[in-house]
Amino acid sequence: MRRAEAFLVLLLCLYWTGAQGESGGLTGNDITQTEIQSEILGVKSTSDQTNITPDIWAELKELRDMAIEHSVELRNSKSKMEKLEQENTAIQARLTASEHKNEVLENVVKELQRENTVLEARMNTSENEVVKLKIESADLLDRVTSFEDKNKVLEARMNASENEVEELKRQNADQPKVAFSLGLTDNGLIGPFDTDITLKFSKVITNFGQVYSPSTGLFTAPVRGAYYFSFTTLDGRSNVFRRVYLYRNDKRVLFSYNYSSSHRESVSNSLVLQLEKGDVVYLVLPAGHSVFDDASDFTSFNGFLLFPL
Incomplete structure (x- = not known):
């Protein structure tokens, strides 16, 4: 029965120690084995029985060390949680900015797609006009070539006629007027x-x-x-x-x-x-x-x- 009472006193001490550590009070390093032993001894003085075995002290020490370790881990976990929350906030902000950028990019892409469609239509029209102009140019080239051939024939005939006229003039000039x-x-x-x-x-x-x-x-x-x-x-x-x-x-x-x-x-x-x-x-x-x-x-x-x- 006394052993159970001593164990409950130890648990209360550990709880109080953890509460002081979380509220900025005493840390696990400030609690010494002597203090715990004093608290236990106080309990012992009020107790009717004083024959606690050495094994309990070893277990209490082990439990104390575990409590201190858990308290440190809790504080480290809280710091990590706060850091993770800050990182999460930053990530959410970045995600929000990225989503805004993505929305802007999507609008830009849509505008570029619309412009691309317009340009493609204009390009198709231009290509059709180019094809039409090529056909017309080929037709004009054929007509020009035909005209050039005809002009060459006419020019040859004109040259021949001019030569004949010159020859007739020469003959007429040489021919006596009788x-x-x-x-x-x-x-x-x-x-x-x-x-x-x-x-x-x-x-x-x-x-x-x-x-x-x-x-x-x-x-x-x-x-x-x-x-x-x-x-x-x-x-x-x-x-x-x-x-x-x-x-x-x-x-x-x-x-x-x-x-x-x-x-x-x-x-x-x-x-x-x-x-x-x-x-x-x-x-x-x-x-x-x-x-x-x-x-x-x-x-x-x-x-x-x-x-x-």
Whole structure:
């Protein structure tokens, strides 16, 4: 019975010691074995029995050490708990900040996604426009190439035409200007004569190249070529033959005549001659024939160069 009472006293001491340690009072290190023994001895003095065995002291010491150790562990655990609570508060604050940041990031991501969608749509539109422009550019390039080819053909033709024009100009410049148109006289009737005479056309209407001589009545070819000649004669008499000859050099090449009883009837003819340079052409009035001319140029002689040969 006394042993139980001593044990209860020891437990009360341990409880009081732990309470003092938690409230800032005495620590476990301040409680000495002597104090505990004194408390136990006080209990012993009030007790009727004083024969506690040494084993109880050893157990009490062990219990004291355990109580001190548990008290220190409780204080350390409280410090750790406070530190953990502070860390937990900091972590919660960081989590709150992270959640806010995540929300902001989510909004940014959503905005970027929206902008990306808009940009993708614009990119698709731009790509379609680029494809369309490429097609149009290819079509324009084909058309330009076609125009360039046509222009090259036209340019070649133009160059050829210009060359031909230049050649014609050169030929025309090199070609002598040969043409004449003549009237015989203003004196009326010429002839008849006893011999053949060369008609000398004294009225020069045109004489390009000065190829006809009114003083001799001869046309002289300046170049080898084809020449055209024509003439018309009028006789003022009636009931007579009307004749005229065209000569090249000393050879008669054309003989024209008619007979009429009417008054003032004409004779006309024309031909093309190939002449060498220096050949002469003239009209001859046969003996016994006459011609008539006045200001009306009833009797005329004409000729010109067709082309050189």
